[in-house]
Amino acid sequence: MPDAPDLTARLLAVQRLLRVEDDGAHVARLADGSHPPEVSRRAVDFVAGVTRQKRWLDFVLAAFVRGRLQDLDPELLQVLRIGAYDLLIRETAPHAAVNEAVETAKAVLHRGAGSLTNGVLRALDRARRAGTLPQPASGDLADDLAVRFSHPTWTVRRWLDAWGEGATRAFLAASNAPATFTLRLTGGADARAAVTARLADLGVTASPSPWADDFVEVDRLQPILRSGLLDEGTVAVQDVAAGLVVHVLAPQPGERVLDAASAPGGKAVYAALRMGDDGEVAALDVSEAKVGLIAGAARRHGLSSIRPVKADLTTWDGDGAYDRVLLDAPCSGTGVLGKRADLRWRRSPEALAELTDLQDRLLDAAAAHVRPGGVLVYSTCSVEAEENDDRVTAFLARHPGYSLDPVGTLVPAALVDGDVYRALPHVHGTDGAFAARLRRSDP
Known part of the structure; x- marks a missing residue:
């Protein structure tokens, strides 16, 4: 008999995958809390995993399906993707993976769909065990890596040009690895033992x-x-x-700090905590709802120094100069592909060009709020030079009153790249992040 929670999770995953495919729904926003935790967890795994791996899954499935995958019923295609993900990525026992997929196909369509699912997945599993799964071999390295690691070809080509094959393969593998998570401890390092014990009571293992x-x-x-x-x-x-972006900012007690693109408020909260809640952190966002998120985060942490501000940075007149300004800019998010399953399919070269233009405009606007002698920190969660180093270089050319201030010992030495902070998923086992300190010297 099929496992009831697992079958429910697969049926739920099929529905959600169709929403991602047809309506452009965001994977992270699909969970609604209306199902038991175990069902929800399994469904999230299927949806995120299939979304992340779909180009590779489709390539393999195409070898065992007569005709074109696109001609299959949309529900059947999702069932097959889930089954292939189960076999190839989760490495579920073949009998269980195939049986659950067959039952799912019957439930969403009909008995004939179950028979087709059985034949396709059993043929795929035989090839897997024999080591004869099809492999991309077009002769175009970027395209072949993009298929095997399930990314758009244009992004892989960029990374090959920037990093070479070895680093690109490592980055692609890191982007497909199970997401890892860290928690910031409100009580600092002194709270680690107590928090670790509470997490252990929840069945969660924590390590420094x-x-x-x-x-x-x-x-x-x-x-x-x-x-x-x-x-x-x-x-x-x-x-x-x-979090280490806030270390680069290095806010001090009593200072005026502006978090110029703050929502949902994580960096503003961390800055206020490192200031001992002494001073002011103006946390800016253009959205009323997001400003509410910032206010809620401040309340949860008992912080009185955070002042949420609803404003558009590019038109905000401000309320005096700030000692430190943080611009955590909107970006392509290529440093967080491991956590954002659908993000890789939502970007384009055109969108990247639009982002760099926006980043320049936001940097210019943020610079207007820095006092003489103060610091502007520009950060992203991107690994793209166009959004990081190139934006800093362009900013300094436009603003001769600013200079690049080395991050020095503000972050661990392994994360210092010349004068800037840079974290890379395949090197440091973290999300990708970039930050540069820009010191204003003119009066």
Whole structure:
């Protein structure tokens, strides 16, 4: 007999995958809390995994399906993708993977769909066990790597040009690896023992981050989300690479700090904590709803120094100069592909060009709020030179009153690249992140 929760999860995953495919729904926003936790967890795994791996899955499935995959019923195609993901990526026992897929096909379509599913997946599994799965061999390295690691070809070609084959393969593998999560400890390193014990009670294993002593790495996130730890402000989900951007900012007690693109408020909260809640952190966002998220984060952490501001940075007149300004700019997000399953399919060369133009405009606007002698930190979660180093170079050319201020010892030495901070998923085991300090010298 099929496992009832697993079958329910697969049926739910089929529905959600169709929404991703047909309506452009975001994977991370599909969970609605209306199903038991185990069902929801399995469905999330299927949806995120299939979305991430679909180009590779389709390539393999095409060898065992008569005709074109696109001509299959949309529901059947999703069932086959889930089954192939189960066999090739999750490495589920073949009998269980095929049986569950067959039952899912029958439930969403008809008995004939179950028979087709059985034949395709059993043929795929035989090839897997024999080591004869089809492999991309077009002769175009970028295209072949893009198929095998399930990315758009244009992005892989860019990374090959920038990094070479070895680093590109490592980055692609890191982008497909199971996501890892870190928690920021509100009480700092002194709270680690108590928090680790509470996490152990939830069945979560926590270990110190090698990059910051007030972060811990955790092996599971869902029990934490259900526990109330986040609501009480004891911990916050934040990748340590993003947290280290605040180390680059280096806010000091009593200072005026502007977080110029703040929502949902994680960096503003961390800045206020590192200031001992002494001073002011103006947390800016253009969206009323997102400003509400910032205010909520400040309340959970008991912080009075955070001042949420609803404004568009490009038109905001401001309220005096700031000692430190952080611009965590909208970007392509190529440093967080491991956590954002659908992001790789939502980007284009045209969108990248639009982003760099926006980043320039935001940098110019942020610079207007820095006091003489103050610091502007520009950061992204991108690994693209156009969004990182090139934007800094272009900014300095437009603003001769600014200079690049080395990050020095503000972050661990392994994360210092010349004068800037750079974290790479395939090198450091974190999200991708970039930050540069820009010091204003003119009066």
